[in-house]
């Protein structure tokens with residue numbers, strides 16, 4: 466079977482040399498284990514952090530070992546009473562065609578409830594990130610102005626829509642005209658293309674009443690521009706800083722302390738795992754919104770195992786609309 470290992474720790478943007486394609490035998494599941502055939506695999510910006518050998522909230526990927534990420538797969542052999550052949554599961558598994566793992570490492574999903582890919586997107590980690598980051602930290606109120614960066618991505622597109630559900634006015638920032646068009650279709654009130662517009666000026670125009678919630682997916686200069694518009698008691702969930710993930714040195718920028726003091730604003734970093742004990746609540750609500758049509762989602766699906774590294778790198782050039790996935794094989 467095919468497998469992708471971390472061959473080198475990247476310095477700056479990962480390259481072909483970062484990844485090593487290898488061939489190994491299909492593993493034999495032990496007692497209590499299941500053998501999973503990979504159907505869909507998720508590529509996520511946070512994985513860039515795990516390629517670095519620095520302390521973080523998740524361990525770095527070991528060198529010369531298979532890279533791990535979110536996978537939706539099918540049980541092909543089960544040595545556990547909890548699963549049978551043909552079950553569809555989701556779990557953190559390797560970038561490989563087959564994985565043998567303890568049964569407790571995977572969770573069953575019901576293909577009749579929603580398309581199985583949603584377990585890696587709107588009903589999975591990105592959905593829960595949007596839900597808890599926005600509602601727990603951002604707490605948007607009716608009529609308030611919510612700004613979201615990375616707005617057409619997996620997390621951002623959901624953040625904007627959930628803010629609309631809560632009655633807020635939503636401003637989305639993204640990097641292509643197609644994405645801007647998509648945000649308009651989703652009902653965003655204002656949009657900004659940060660690659661073609663002066664972000665500061667566009668924000669001032671889009672936010673005449675200032676900014677009450679800024680859901681930050683990107684960091685860097687885009688965020689610097691938003692901070693100058695924070696209203697009294699604004700809330701700023703810090704979800705990601707993708708603009709800095711491939712910077713070789715320190716990411717330096719203007720200081721924000723005085724802006725936070727003057728606005729009595731709250732800036733709070735978080736990881737979705739902080740809310741692990743409430744995932745069931747989040748999944749239930751997200752599922753209900755998808756079902757009643759108030760929450761829409763997009764998936765960009767690249768086909769073929771050999772295209773995994775390119776799909777991953779595409780996150781940093783913005784080639785994805787909504788959740789980026791790789792289809793490895795048909796169910």
Ligand code: NDP
Pocket residue numbers: 509510511590591594615616617618619620621638639640641644682683687703704705706707708709735736737738779780781782783784785786787788789
């Ligand atoms: P996305 O689907 O949003 O994909 C990444 C997008 O980021 C690209 O499509 C691109 O869109 C944009 N982007 C890339 N480089 C830059 C840049 N230099 N400046 C501005 N925008 C850029 O990914 P996710 O929705 O999965 O993740 C969004 C953010 O949330 C990431 O920062 C991620 O690390 C973070 N995250 C945090 C979690 C947590 O628990 N805290 C959990 C999940 C995600 P465009 O064309 O608009 O540039």
